[in-house]
Amino acid sequence: MSAAAGLLGLSTALAASAQDYRPPFDPSAHKGPTVGTPNRVLVLGMAHLSGLPEDVALGPALEPLLARLAAWKPEAIVTEDVSGLQCDALRRNPARYAETVRTYCWDPAEAGAALGLDVPAANAEAERTLAHWPAVVQAAERRRLVALFLAAGERGSALVQWLRLSPAERRAGDGLTAPLAAYLRAFAARRNETTQLSAVLAARLGLERIWSVDDHSADTPDPADPAELKAYGAAIEAAWDNPATRARQAQGARYEKALSAPGGLLAYIRALNDPAQGDVVFRSDFGAALAEPSPQRFGRQYLGYWETRNLRMVANIREILEYRPGTRLLAVVGASHKPYYEAYLNQMHDVRLVDAQKVLR
Numbered sequence: 062m063s064a065a066a067g068l069l070g071l072s073t074a075l076a077a078s079a080q081d082y083r084p085p086f087d088p089s090a091h092k093g094p095t096v097g098t099p100n101r102v103l104v105l106g107m108a109h110l111s112g113l114p115e116d117v118a119l120g121p122a123l124e125p126l127l128a129r130l131a132a133w134k135p136e137a138i139v140t141e142d143v144s145g146l147q148c149d150a151l152r153r154n155p156a157r158y159a160e161t162v163r164t165y166c167w168d169p170a171e172a173g174a175a176l177g178l179d180v181p182a183a184n185a186e187a188e189r190t191l192a193h194w195p196a197v198v199q200a201a202e203r204r205r206l207v208a209l210f211l212a213a214g215e216r217g218s219a220l221v222q223w224l225r226l227s228p229a230e231r232r233a234g235d236g237l238t239a240p241l242a243a244y245l246r247a248f249a250a251r252r253n254e255t256t257q258l259s260a261v262l263a264a265r266l267g268l269e270r271i272w273s274v275d276d277h278s279a280d281t282p283d284p285a286d287p288a289e290l291k292a293y294g295a296a297i298e299a300a301w302d303n304p305a306t307r308a309r310q311a312q313g314a315r316y317e318k319a320l321s322a323p324g325g326l327l328a329y330i331r332a333l334n335d336p337a338q339g340d341v342v343f344r345s346d347f348g349a350a351l352a353e354p355s356p357q358r359f360g361r362q363y364l365g366y367w368e369t370r371n372l373r374m375v376a377n378i379r380e381i382l383e384y385r386p387g388t389r390l391l392a393v394v395g396a397s398h399k400p401y402y403e404a405y406l407n408q409m410h411d412v413r414l415v416d417a418q419k420v421l422r
Contacts, residue, residue: 088408098387103415106333106399122326135391142273145214149180161280172211183212200230208236217255224264276373296359305345334417339400371401
């Protein structure tokens, strides 16, 4: 055997060995705690409510889902929103994140100016306020916290406090300006999971806030070359054109026809949370991207972004559980995130996953 052939054989053997290697340590095999209550996490995969037909009355349609989630009694609720603190950090790097900020970040400047606080200071003040929150809360105190959460860039939590006010007390005052009060009224009517589900549920359960855990720090600007941008889009769309995608689209169309019927939306959410959906999502989207054959490896770039985003979102959830061990946490997120959330969360020693199918019966 020549030296070159020997090196080639060794290289092939090493590559195969690396591919087959499995680490002996599996964090999910070491669940705790041995003393105390474990953290329990329910991941609720959602259809984005903004995309549902306008003739679906979300209030009545969501009520069966809200009732079941309320019966589970989560003590913390996390949403697919970017935190005020992350948006503040992204704004400091416009060369990379200008489009991300325009798309995903609400501007809290007006609220901050009303209180004389920037985003970090408003977040710190909101935390201090909640740390000394009285057992009996006056309306003026809630309005002040509404204003603080708005200045902090946490409008979902501001809406929770707004909904906990009696209708007569939902007005300007105590740092909340009339334009900001009008904004909250309009925001409360928006058709999305934070306004119609998470904030409503938190207020119903007597929670003081919700948590924004989305993460867009892995975002990058679109390619400057229009031809490259067009090629990227064409490659991803071609990858998505597959039988699993068509099956998902057909499923969505079937359920959307019955959304206005009693229990129609709940049935759709049950279907999206079926454990078998994880494999369908992978074959339709991310697995197809992994196999995408462009020489620029556009699909693998897209997949890398998706995995990074989910890892950072899950890290944000894990951080919240650190604050109060033994928490029952509800994670409300787009259905494509659910299998990744659960796979990554299951690696955590102090996280026990809850079967959404049982809660949604």
